[in-house]
Amino acid sequence: MAMRQTPLTCSGHTRPVVDLAFSGITPYGYFLISACKDGKPMLRQGDTGDWIGTFLGHKGAVWGATLNKDATKAATAAADFTAKVWDAVSGDELMTLAHKHIVKSVDFTQDSNYLLTAGQDKLLRIYDLNKPEAEPKEISGHTSGIKKALWCSEDKQILSADDKTVRLELIKSFETPATINSASLHPEKEFLVAGGEDFKLYKYDYNSGEELESYKGHFGPIHCVRFSPDGELYASGSEDGTLRLWQTVVGKTYGLWKCVLPEEDSGELAKPKISFPETTEEELEEIASENSDSIYSSTPEVKA
Numbered sequence: 001m002a003m004r005q006t007p008l009t010c011s012g013h014t015r016p017v018v019d020l021a022f023s024g025i026t027p028y029g030y031f032l033i034s035a036c037k038d039g040k041p042m043l044r045q046g047d048t049g050d051w052i053g054t055f056l057g058h059k060g061a062v063w064g065a066t067l068n069k070d071a072t073k074a075a076t077a078a079a080d081f082t083a084k085v086w087d088a089v090s091g092d093e094l095m096t097l098a099h100k101h102i103v104k105s106v107d108f109t110q111d112s113n114y115l116l117t118a119g120q121d122k123l124l125r126i127y128d129l130n131k132p133e134a135e136p137k138e139i140s141g142h143t144s145g146i147k148k149a150l151w152c153s154e155d156k157q158i159l160s161a162d163d164k165t166v167r168l169e170l171i172k173s174f175e176t177p178a179t180i181n182s183a184s185l186h187p188e189k190e191f192l193v194a195g196g197e198d199f200k201l202y203k204y205d206y207n208s209g210e211e212l213e214s215y216k217g218h219f220g221p222i223h224c225v226r227f228s229p230d231g232e233l234y235a236s237g238s239e240d241g242t243l244r245l246w247q248t249v250v251g252k253t254y255g256l257w258k259c260v261l262p263e264e265d266s267g268e269l270a271k272p273k274i275s276f277p278e279t280t281e282e283e284l285e286e287i288a289s290e291n292s293d294s295i296y297s298s299t300p301e302v303k304a
Contacts, residue, residue: 014241016220016223016241018035018037019034019237021033022067023046028071029045032046032228034237037062043088047228047256053091058082065077066108077119083106104148114127118146118148123140124149143162177198179197185206192206195236198221199216217244218236232249
C-alpha cells in the first residue's frame with residue numbers, strides 16, 4: 001500500500017504565486033525564492049519552506065524571480081517596468097534596471113556576472129552587473145511578449161519562449177490528462193513533475209513516460225513547479241497564493257518530514273510525521289470554505 005504524500009504548505013503571499021526558483025547547494029543548505037502578483041517576492045529555506053524575508057520595493061506584480069548559484073544575490077522581474085537585483089543576505093536592493101514594458105523573466109549566469117531579462121517588449125537584454133551604468137546588450141527577433149528566458153549550455157546559449165512553439169529537437173513527450181502550465185526535470189533525469197489547470201501535480205518516470213503518482217493539494221491552478229537542487233523535493237506555486245513542498249520519495253526522513261516506523265507487531269503502516277511551518281492543511285481548507293479570496297496568512301513585511 002502506497003504511503004500518502006503530505007506536502008508542506010507555505011503561506012504568506014496574498015495573490016497568485018507565478019514563479020519559483022531554487023539556489024544551488026550552499027554551506028547553509030539551499031534556498032527558494034517565489035514571485036507573486038502581490039509584488040512582494042519572498043525568500044525561504046529550501047528544504048523546510050521556513051520564511052526568511054521579503055524583498056520590498058516593487059510597485060507592481062512580480063512575474064519572475066531567481067537566485068544565483070550561491071544564494072548571495074536575487075533578481076526579480078515586475079509589472080512596474082523594472083527588474084531589480086538584491087543582496088539575498090541582507091535584503092538590500094542593489095540596483096534597478098529600467099525597461100520599456102512589463103518584465104517577465106530574469107536569470108543569472110553561473111558566475112553571477114550577467115543578468116538576462118525578458119518581457120512584453122519582445123526583447124532579450126543582457127546586463128553586465130559589474131558595469132551597472134553600461135547599456136545592456138539587446139537581442140531582437142521575438143514577435144510577441146517573452147514569457148521566459150534562461151541561460152543554457154553553460155551560459156553559451158539562451159532559451160526563450162513567447163508562444164506555444166518549441167523550436168528545438170524533440171527528445172521526449174508525455175501525455176497528460178489536463179493543460180500543463182509548468183514542468184520540471186529531476187536533476188538526475190529520473191523523474192519529471194508537472195502541474196496545471198486541474199490543481200494536480202503529476203510525477204512521471206522520465207525514461208518510460210509512465211505516470212507514477214498524482215496529487216491534488218492546491219485550491220487553484222498550478223503556475224510553477226521546480227525540483228530542488230538535490231532532487232529530494234519539488235516545490236509548486238499556485239493561484240491559491242501558497243507554495244507547497246512535495247517529497248520525491250514519499251516517506252523518507254528529510255527536512256521537516258519524519259518517517260516513524262511502526263512497531264513490529266502493530267500491523268500499522270509507516271507514516272510520515274510532518275510539522276507545518278505556518279498554516280496546516282485543515283486550517284487552509286476551513287479558511288478557503290469561508291472566503292475563497294483570502295486563504296492565507298500574512299508574514300511580517302520586513303526585509304530579509
